[in-house]
Amino acid sequence: MDIRKNDSVALKTTPRQQIKQIVSRRKERLGDPHERKSTSQKPSRRVQIEDKEKSKPNQKKIAPPVELNEDRKTLKQDNKATPVSFDQDKTTVKQKKKTPSVNLDRARTTLKQKIKQRLNFDKEMKPRPPKCLIVGFSKCGTSALKGFLALHPDIVSPKKEIDFFTNYYFKGLEWYRRQMPPSLASQLTIEKTPEYILTPQVLRRIRDYNSNMKLLVMVRDPIVRLQSLYLHELIHKPQYSDSTTFRQWCGGGGRTAHVASVVDYASHIRDAFGVFSRKQVLVQSEEELEKFPIKVLRRIESFLGLRPVFTKDHLVYSKKKGFYCFNMSKSTFSKAYKSVEMNKNTGCFTASKGRPHQRIAPNLYRELVAFTRPYNRRLFELLGRTYAWENFR
Numbered sequence: 001m002d003i004r005k006n007d008s009v010a011l012k013t014t015p016r017q018q019i020k021q022i023v024s025r026r027k028e029r030l031g032d033p034h035e036r037k038s039t040s041q042k043p044s045r046r047v048q049i050e051d052k053e054k055s056k057p058n059q060k061k062i063a064p065p066v067e068l069n070e071d072r073k074t075l076k077q078d079n080k081a082t083p084v085s086f087d088q089d090k091t092t093v094k095q096k097k098k099t100p101s102v103n104l105d106r107a108r109t110t111l112k113q114k115i116k117q118r119l120n121f122d123k124e125m126k127p128r129p130p131k132c133l134i135v136g137f138s139k140c141g142t143s144a145l146k147g148f149l150a151l152h153p154d155i156v157s158p159k160k161e162i163d164f165f166t167n168y169y170f171k172g173l174e175w176y177r178r179q180m181p182p183s184l185a186s187q188l189t190i191e192k193t194p195e196y197i198l199t200p201q202v203l204r205r206i207r208d209y210n211s212n213m214k215l216l217v218m219v220r221d222p223i224v225r226l227q228s229l230y231l232h233e234l235i236h237k238p239q240y241s242d243s244t245t246f247r248q249w250c251g252g253g254g255r256t257a258h259v260a261s262v263v264d265y266a267s268h269i270r271d272a273f274g275v276f277s278r279k280q281v282l283v284q285s286e287e288e289l290e291k292f293p294i295k296v297l298r299r300i301e302s303f304l305g306l307r308p309v310f311t312k313d314h315l316v317y318s319k320k321k322g323f324y325c326f327n328m329s330k331s332t333f334s335k336a337y338k339s340v341e342m343n344k345n346t347g348c349f350t351a352s353k354g355r356p357h358q359r360i361a362p363n364l365y366r367e368l369v370a371f372t373r374p375y376n377r378r379l380f381e382l383l384g385r386t387y388a389w390e391n392f393r
């Protein structure tokens with residue numbers, strides 16, 4: 001080894017340079033103390049927390065915010081769909097649990113269909129001109145007939161008597177139509193005003209309005225009709241008071257013009273037969289409606305060309321009232337309720353229908369029987385049938 005050469009190199013450097021060299025060699029060996037300081041700096045608090053989290057494997061992780069929103073979306077959609085799934089049958093609800101997305105789609109479709117149906121239904125529902133009229137006679141069970149008929153799904157009827165062809169003809173046909181309840185094209189509107197049959201001019205107005213109109217005419221034992229009308233007019237006509245007797249109301253006896261106007265069905269029905277074909281007019285007795293309502297309703301269904309729906313389940317006999325009333329456990333009851341005044345609790349007609357009649361004094365009764373007999377005979381001849389009115393006595 002040439003020591004002198006090395007020494008010569010060494011001799012060439014100044015002590016200051018030598019110190020520098022020593023320091024740089026140390027740096028190479030150990031690394032820069034400044035750099036070392038930067039790497040050995042304390043980790044930031046955030047990093048510390050993250051590290052801590054990593055070091056806790058069993059701790060529950062909080063779901064990232066995006067997923068939470070997704071969950072909420074799904075929840076909202078589910079909530080929106082809930083009313084539809086209620087309308088669907090139980091099977092669909094069960095399926096929903098298994099495949100929610102499929103059922104959600106189905107529920108949406110059903111809802112859309114239902115809305116569409118409803119809109120179409122509402123568009124179609126409008127007041128339509130009546131095609132059948134209950135034209136008479138007052139106090140012969142016309143309200144019961146109208147109310148019972150309104151149980152039929154294909155029949156609608158206004159609650160009130162419209163009196164159009166008698167009193168409000170000047171208001172015009174459009175006004176009349178608007179008095180009718182909304183109905184579907186497939187339904188039949190029936191209006192009842194028992195005074196229509198009393199005037200030939202009114203019957204002609206009806207024919208001019210609709211020459212195919214069907215007429216329902218209720219008749220009743222004329223003496224019972226007198227009793228019924230008497231009780232009605234005592235309340236509704238100011239010329240009578242509570243003290244007006246039946247005899248006084250009859251006009252002092254049983255052979256007056258007043259009595260004649262009440263018991264003479266035949267001349268009015270003849271007028272109706274003169275304006276309409278007989279096929280368009282059905283005459284029905286109150287007595288039969290009172291005792292065998294379903295039989296009568298089935299007959300009228302057929303007369304009106306409606307599907308037969310009436311069964312004995314529609315009505316129940318009330319011993320207390322002494323009449324048939326609506327069977328409130330049957331859902332059609334609520335439909336009929338829109339068409340007649342009835343007691344919501346009992347399903348029977350209000351107190352103004354089916355009032356107990358007073359007993360007629362025997363003398364007056366005999367007079368009335370004698371007086372009404374020819375009227376009845378004329379009616380029976382006209383109809384080609386009899387009623388058991390005179391046989392009752």
Ligand SMILES: Nc1ncnc2c1ncn2[C@@H]1O[C@H](COP(=O)(O)OS(=O)(=O)O)[C@@H](OP(=O)(O)O)[C@H]1O
Pocket residue numbers: 137138139140141142143144194227228229231286289290323324325349352353354355356
């Ligand atoms: N189911 C039933 N419920 C109640 N009443 C019934 C029923 N069926 C027939 N009737 C008889 O209907 C009589 C009333 O007839 P109207 O409805 O034509 O009277 S009105 O002209 O509308 O005022 C009414 O007359 P009154 O008994 O004099 O009240 C009843 O006898």
